[in-house]
Amino acid sequence: MMRPLVIGNWKMHGSQASVESLLRELARPGEQLPADVVVCPSFVHLQQAIGLCEGSPVEVGAQDCSAQDSGARTGDVSAAMLADLGCRWVIVGHSERRQYHAEGDELIAAKITAAISAGLNVVVCVGETRAEREAGDAHAVVAGQVRGALAGQASLGGIAVAYEPIWAIGTGLTATPDQAQQMHAFIRAQLPGQKGVETNRVPLLYGGSVKPDNAAALFGQPDIDGALVGGASLDAGDFRHIIMAAE
Numbered sequence: 001m002m003r004p005l006v007i008g009n010w011k012m013h014g015s016q017a018s019v020e021s022l023l024r025e026l027a028r029p030g031e032q033l034p035a036d037v038v039v040c041p042s043f044v045h046l047q048q049a050i051g052l053c054e055g056s057p058v059e060v061g062a063q064d065c066s067a068q069d070s071g072a073r074t075g076d077v078s079a080a081m082l083a084d085l086g087c088r089w090v091i092v093g094h095s096e097r098r099q100y101h102a103e104g105d106e107l108i109a110a111k112i113t114a115a116i117s118a119g120l121n122v123v124v125c126v127g128e129t130r131a132e133r134e135a136g137d138a139h140a141v142v143a144g145q146v147r148g149a150l151a152g153q154a155s156l157g158g159i160a161v162a163y164e165p166i167w168a169i170g171t172g173l174t175a176t177p178d179q180a181q182q183m184h185a186f187i188r189a190q191l192p193g194q195k196g197v198e199t200n201r202v203p204l205l206y207g208g209s210v211k212p213d214n215a216a217a218l219f220g221q222p223d224i225d226g227a228l229v230g231g232a233s234l235d236a237g238d239f240r241h242i243i244m245a246a247e
């Protein structure tokens with residue numbers, strides 16, 4: 001069985017003081033956790049978070065990276081810079097990047113390539129809007145995003161996929177465990193084969209209003225290998241409950 005993977009995406013929240021107090025609770029030196037745990041603070045808090053996680057089982061990731069290795073890209077941060085700092089993970093293609101920064105599958109695929117070649121693990125996000133689900137297009141949309149992001153990759157090693165139905169992000173609406181399982185099984189069937197790892201070894205995370213009271217039911221599904229948690233990861237007690245539900 002794959003070890004569960006639970007990632008906290010802190011989005012554009014926090015201050016040095018809140019990062020410190022959250023990680024004093026979450027990243028306890030020498031602690032054994034029932035899941036691999038990653039926190040993704042904003043770029044400006046990465047170095048502080050890496051210091052606070054030292055000696056603990058919690059790893060640190062970024063929320064985005066450039067598709068370019070280096071160069072005249074004002075405001076961008078390369079995957080190599082993140083790896084150099086001590087990040088182990090990067091989120092790519094989050095729906096908020098797709099929506100507010102007009103990111104499409106081609107750019108997302110290039111970011112994955114850049115991140116993998118810098119030695120980072122990647123979590124690539126896919127998911128449909130409410131209108132797409134109501135129109136019966138959810139599977140076609142998600143299949144297109146999975147193929148667009150992954151078809152050109154030489155290997156699936158180091159890649160996790162997060163299914164985040166956009167209608168469930170930050171809304172308190174969660175896909176039911178059955179709905180999520182159904183889409184996860186579908187996503188697994190879309191993963192390109194012959195890419196270095198068995199498709200059943202690619203971690204598939206669910207994201208969208210994961211909370212302490214629904215995490216165990218989601219983790220109980222055969223194709224749900226973990227979670228990408230937004231709001232609840234900003235509360236140390238709630239995030240810990242979610243991590244422990246992966247047991």
Ligand SMILES: O=C[C@H](O)COP(=O)(O)O
Binds near residue numbers: 168170
């Ligand atoms: O990356 C995390 C997701 O967007 C989920 O956010 P949420 O748990 O606040 O719904």
